Structure formats: structure tokens, C-alpha cells
Amino acid sequence: MGTEAFQSVVPLTVNGRSCRVTVDHRSTLLDVLRERLGLTGAKKGCDHGQCGACTVLVDGRRANSCLLLAVAQEGRDVTTIEGLRAADGEGTHPLQRAFVERDAFQCGYCTPGQICSAVGAIAEAEAGHPSHVTDPQTPAGSAVELAGDEIRERLSGNLCRCGAYPHIVEAVEDVTR
Amino acid sequence: MKPFMYVRAHSVDEAAAAHAGRSTSRYLGGGTNLVDLMKLGVESPRTLVDVTALPLDAVEELRDGSVRVGATVRNSDLAAHPLVRERYPVLSQALLAGASGQLRNMATTGGNLLQRTRCPYFQYLGKPCNKREPGTGCGARDGVHRDHAVLGQSPHCIATHPSDMAVALAALDAEVELYGPGGRRTVPAAEFHRLPGDRPDLDTEIRHGELITGVVLPPETAGLPSAYRKARDPRLVRVRARVRGRGPGRRGLRRTRGADRIRRSGAPALARAAGRAGAGGRRADR
Numbered sequence: 001m002g003t004e005a006f007q008s009v010v011p012l013t014v015n016g017r018s019c020r021v022t023v024d025h026r027s028t029l030l031d032v033l034r035e036r037l038g039l040t041g042a043k044k045g046c047d048h049g050q051c052g053a054c055t056v057l058v059d060g061r062r063a064n065s066c067l068l069l070a071v072a073q074e075g076r077d078v079t080t081i082e083g084l085r086a087a088d089g090e091g092t093h094p095l096q097r098a099f100v101e102r103d104a105f106q107c108g109y110c111t112p113g114q115i116c117s118a119v120g121a122i123a124e125a126e127a128g129h130p131s132h133v134t135d136p137q138t139p140a141g142s143a144v145e146l147a148g149d150e151i152r153e154r155l156s157g158n159l160c161r162c163g164a165y166p167h168i169v170e171a172v173e174d175v176t177r
Numbered sequence: 178m179k180p181f182m183y184v185r186a187h188s189v190d191e192a193a194a195a196h197a198g199r200s201t202s203r204y205l206g207g208g209t210n211l212v213d214l215m216k217l218g219v220e221s222p223r224t225l226v227d228v229t230a231l232p233l234d235a236v237e238e239l240r241d242g243s244v245r246v247g248a249t250v251r252n253s254d255l256a257a258h259p260l261v262r263e264r265y266p267v268l269s270q271a272l273l274a275g276a277s278g279q280l281r282n283m284a285t286t287g288g289n290l291l292q293r294t295r296c297p298y299f300q301y302l303g304k305p306c307n308k309r310e311p312g313t314g315c316g317a318r319d320g321v322h323r324d325h326a327v328l329g330q331s332p333h334c335i336a337t338h339p340s341d342m343a344v345a346l347a348a349l350d351a352e353v354e355l356y357g358p359g360g361r362r363t364v365p366a367a368e369f370h371r372l373p374g375d376r377p378d379l380d381t382e383i384r385h386g387e388l389i390t391g392v393v394l395p396p397e398t399a400g401l402p403s404a405y406r407k408a409r410d411p412r413l414v415r416v417r418a419r420v421r422g423r424g425p426g427r428r429g430l431r432r433t434r435g436a437d438r439i440r441r442s443g444a445p446a447l448a449r450a451a452g453r454a455g456a457g458g459r460r461a462d463r
Contacts, residue, residue, distance in 0.1 A: 003180070005180075006180035006181065006182065008183060024180070025180065025181055025182070025183045025225070026178045026181070028212070048213050048216070049209055049213060052279060055279055061253075062278060062279050062282060063279050064209070064279045067207075067212045067280075067283065068208065068212075068283070069212060069225075072183070072185070072227050072229065074185070117278065117279065120278065120279070120282070121278055124253070124257075124278065127257070128257065129257040130256065130257060130262065130269065130273060132270075132273040132274055134273075136262075136266055136269075136404070140257070140258075140262040155278075156278075157276075157277020157280065158277075
């Protein structure tokens with residue numbers, strides 16, 4: 001059997017730009033972003049979905065791009081750290097500015113994943129998605145306020161080996177307050 | 178990872194036909210466990226049948242008052258769904274007790290039930306494992322097994338099952354809907370996962386080629402006060418899911434209790450047994 005049975009052309013939108021990429025079915029979205037599209041913001045940490053360094057937004061929802069097969073993302077709208085913008089489309093995203101202002105990193109390797117994850121977490125909380133620490137009595141559908149433990153729990157899928165967690169929480173609080 | 182063919186199915190029949198019961202085919206949901214196992218070499222499918230485009234992504238109330246959850250509903254959406262939060266809080270809480278926000282956005286209801294054990298001997302090709310490769314032995318039995326099964330284990334396997342959701346479904350008397358070459362059938366969630374016995378390679382009652390199409394939550398356990406508690410020290414009883422109440426006068430106590438070791442031994446069935454023991458040795462729910 002020829003190799004063509006094991007590869008496909010996948011139309012994708014990445015950071016607002018449409019593209020078509022021929023991918024080996026084994027390729028993860030992370031590898032396609034980094035090695036084919038030159039978007040090296042999303043990082044390969046554990047490559048097993050545990051560290052969160054590869055976090056991107058797929059159709060607006062945060063996901064571990066190291067566990068997403070690129071071939072299965074046909075037609076999806078992918079946003080990486082390179083594609084984040086301020087609400088008016090100009091300049092950096094408020095979370096990016098907050099991370100700088102709060103010094104919310106040391107080496108910075110986890111930062112793109114932390115920020116993409118925080119963008120997703122903020123949208124989830126606004127949509128009323130509960131977390132493990134949300135009071136179960138909170139009415140379904142009402143927005144959840146993001147502070148302290150809510151932020152720590154919701155970003156628990158993003159590890160920081162430098163231990164910048166306190167400043168990361170402060171940076172996210174700056175944006176959600 | 179070995180090369181594989183990829184098929185995206187748009188109907189349940191198309192998915193079943195593409196899978197065709199081949200031992201080398203796998204259904205792809207969120208992929209959070211399957212893709213990982215493929216990277217590790219534990220799974221080497223020849224064909225992946227992507228089922229995420231199937232019209233199975235709804236949570237809906239049925240005429241008899243039960244709630245049907247489609248197999249491709251993502252774990253985060255299920256945990257957040259008003260019908261689940263209001264009527265089956267134990268299910269929402271169980272989902273939120275596991276994984277991460279990113280993984281829950283990806284993982285599907287069907288895939289959650291079909292995840293494989295996190296036993297490191299299962300995940301490492303350099304060690305024997307009866308679950309991965311029947312007949313090779315169990316590396317965990319004489320290895321590092323602090324997190325492994327106490328109840329429900331067998332001489333062949335002491336692995337545990339990682340699903341929190343499955344424990345809640347067992348407590349709620351949910352049913353798992355299956356579709357395959359033999360047609361449609363349902364299996365009680367509490368009986369869906371098998372104890373290892375002498376066939377630890379078989380995690381569940383699912384037959385090859387069968388697809389999980391959904392999970393049905395019955396009206397009888399709707400609205401009962403329930404909660405999911407998970408403590409992370411594996412030396413202790415780690416999980417206690419409890420549904421308690423009189424229903425509208427007809428139900429007494431229904432309780433499931435799983436130590437993490439019990440729960441993860443494959444074993445909503447065992448959790449149920451533990452619940453029986455906890456209720457004075459007999460099931461007191463009806």
C-alpha cells in the first residue's frame with residue numbers, strides 16, 4: 001500500500017488564516033503547528049497531555065494539541081499564543097500584558113500554554129462551567145467568578161517547573177477582576 | 178507510532194461499517210487516552226474511525242423523564258449541563274474530579290468509559306502485562322503497586338480503572354447504549370466494566386466492533402441528593418459516591434462506595450459490591 005493511504009490533506013484555519021496541510025496521520029496538531037507552520041509558541045513538554053505546555057484554542061476551547069491528531073482537526077479554527085490579540089484586534093492580549101506586569105514566569109517555557117489555558121478558562125467560567133471547587137449550589141448557567149482557588153483549580157492542567165504559580169494566579173486575577 | 182488509515186464517519190452505520198469488527202481498527206473520540214497509548218506503542222491500530230462527527234453530541238430529556246447523553250458529548254459539557262447539575266450532581270462532580278480543563282474539553286462520554294488503566298506496567302512495553310499482552314504475566318504483582326487493586330484483583334492482573342465518571346454512572350443506575358454488528362443493546366453501567374479474572378485484556382462487556390452510542394440516566398435517581406468525594410491518598414478509601422433518599426417514597430438507600438483501589442479495579446461492579454457490604458450486606462435500594 002502506498003504512503004498516500006496514511007496521509008491526508010487537512011484544511012485548517014490557524015490564527016485567522018486558512019491553510020491546507022498534507023499531514024501524515026500520525027502527526028499531532030502540535031507538531032504541525034511547530035514544524036510545518038512555523039508556530040513555535042505552543043511547546044512540547046511531556047507530549048502526553050499532562051503538562052499543558054502545548055495548550056491551544058480549538059474553536060475557542062482550550063485543548064492539549066499534543067494529543068490532537070492533526071488529521072482529525074479538519075475545518076477547525078485554531079488559535080495559538082501567536083494569534084492572541086487585544087479585543088480591538090491591536091496589540092497584545094490583556095493576559096499577555098498581565099503576565100509581563102506580574103512577572104508570571106521565569107524560564108517562560110510553560111507561558112504560552114498558561115496564557116492560552118487562561119483564555120479558555122475565563123471563557124468557560126463566563127459560560128457558567130463549574131469546576132471542582134465551585135459551590136455545587138451555584139445555579140447552572142450562571143457565570144462563575146474567577147479568583148484564587150477557582151483559578152488555581154482551572155489552571156491545574158498547566159504545570160510550571162519554575163514555580164511561578166503565585167504570580168500566574170495574580171496575573172489572571174488582574175484580568176478577571 | 179505505526180502508520181494508519183483514517184476514516185471520519187458521519188453516521189453510526191458508516192462508523193460500524195468502517196470499523197467492520199477488525200481487530201486492527203479503533204474508534205477515535207477525544208483521543209486523550211488512545212493517542213497517548215499509540216505514542217507509547219501500546220495501541221497500534223491499522224485504521225482509526227473518527228466518531229466525533231457522529232450526531233451523538235446531545236444531552237436530552239426523553240419522554241419517560243430519563244436523560245440521554247450522547248457518546249460524543251465532551252466531559253466538560255456534560256459536567257456543566259443544567260440537567261446533569263440539577264438532577265445528577267454526583268455525575269457532574271465526578272467528571273470535575275478528574276483530568277484537567279483541557280482534557281475534559283476533549284474527552285468524550287464514550288471514550289471516558291473505554292479508557293485503559295494507568296498501570297505503568299501496562300503502559301511500558303519493556304515489562305510483562307497480561308492486560309496488554311495476554312499470557313506474558315503481571316509486572317505489577319511483584320513490582321511497584323501501591324496504587325493498585327486490593328479488592329477485585331486476580332492472579333493475572335491487579336490493575337485499576339481510572340474513570341471517575343464510571344463510578345457515578347454505576348451509582349445512578351445508568352445504562353450504556355451499544356450499537357454494533359449484532360444490533361442495539363444496553364448494558365447497566367454497573368456491569369459494563371469487568372473484573373480482570375483470567376481475561377484482564379477485556380476491560381468491559383463491549384464486543385469487538387461495537388460502538389457506545391450513549392448513556393441513559395434513569396428518572397428514578399434524578400434529583401436525589403448526591404455527591405462525589407475523592408481523596409487522593411491511595412491508602413485510604415478514596416471514593417465514596419452516595420445516592421441517598423427516598424425517591425418519591427419508593428426508594429430506600431442506594432449507595433456505592435469505591436476505594437480508589439476498588440473503583441479502579443475495573444470496577445463499578447465492585448464498588449456496587451462494596452456498597453452492598455456498606456449497607457449491611459444486602460442491597461437496600463429497592
